Amino acid sequence: MSNVKMCVGARSDTPYYMKHFDKQLYTIEELCYVITNNAFMLEDDDIDENLIEWIRDRLHLQPLSDMLIKLKDQNAGLSEIVMNILIYVGYNTEEEIREIRNLLEQSSHMDQFDKKFNKARMFLDKGKLSSAEQEYRYLEENLPEGAVSELSVVYHNLGVIYARKFYFMEAADCFRKEYDLIHTKSALMSYMYAVRICMTEKQYVDYMADNKDAYLLSMELEKKMSDAGLIYDAGDDKHQLATLSVYRTEGNHTAYKNGMNEIISSMKEDYRKMCT
Structure with a gap:
């Protein structure tokens, strides 16, 4: 029984929703778990007055909430605040706490756009498409002029999001914007996939005839579409x-x-x- 951890505070009947990570929290240990697994993504606003109030009123951890309020009033950094939470709760090992501190220090040197990219990627990887779209739209509107490579990533991932939602016309538009920025084969192929799915057969043939670059890749595209069909035919869904x-x-x-x-x-x- 050496791995048993004693819980600190009460279990809340009312969960606290951490929007950034799309998590419902019921205990202080769950907050520590979220911190441990997302240290690189933490932002100052994640430890806000609402969370501190929930810790005080729902978890009945008055000493911890008082400590956090004092740190906030002293304009303490995110790393110091998080370290005080982890040390107070005792959920993590000393090695884990050192690693989290290092991650927070690394994150502190990232600009707002790097953090936004990380957050958007996290939402996309977890299948939270609307949340990911919101982050990428922010980047689209706010990236500095000349950030061509970063903007191309934004448009590519917006295209992926729309394709997963079956909005293929919108996906095609995003992939086209990506291609117009970087002119790569992969960007053009992504655009052609979306176009192929949302157009009628005649529209697609006419489009190929008017677009030389796309026409040269059309046979490769058709081969990949055929292979995808064979994979689907052998899958459980088709069965x-x-x-x-x-x-x-x-x-x-x-x-x-x-x-x-x-x-x-x-x-x-x-x-x-x-x-x-």
Whole structure:
């Protein structure tokens, strides 16, 4: 039982929502867990008056909240505030605390745009598409003039976000902006994928005829689309749909209806998670 950790304070009946990390917290240990796993992403606003109030009123940790208020009044840095939380709670090992301190110090030398890029990437990796889009839109509007490489990343990832939401026209527009900035093959291919999906066959053929650069890559694109189709045909999703088709043909309407409802419900839930 040597690995058992004693909890500090109460467990809150009302969770505290850390918007930055999309986490609901019920205990001070959960706050330490979020800090430990996201130290490089922490910002001053993450430890704000609302969090301190929740620590005092919901977790009944008056001494800790008083300490944090005093540090805030003294304009203490984020690293000092976080270290005081971790040391007070005793959730982390000394080695972990040293590592977190180093990460916070490294992060303190990053400018606001680097932090925004990291935050946007984190949301995108976790499938929080609307939150990621919000961060990338901020970067699009506020990046300094001449930041071509950074802006191309913004447009590429916005294209990825729209494609995952099945907004292929919007995705194509973003990939086109990326290509106009950096003129790479990968950017053009991303644009062509989106165009290929959202256009009719005739529109796509006409487009290829009028765009020499795109036409030269069109055969490679078609090969990759074909390969993707083969992968899908061998996958579980295609097998499940084929089974439901058999149910429908055989007149087993109950099994068909239940299966379709299950698929639709799963897709809706996945989509809700992406758009939160």
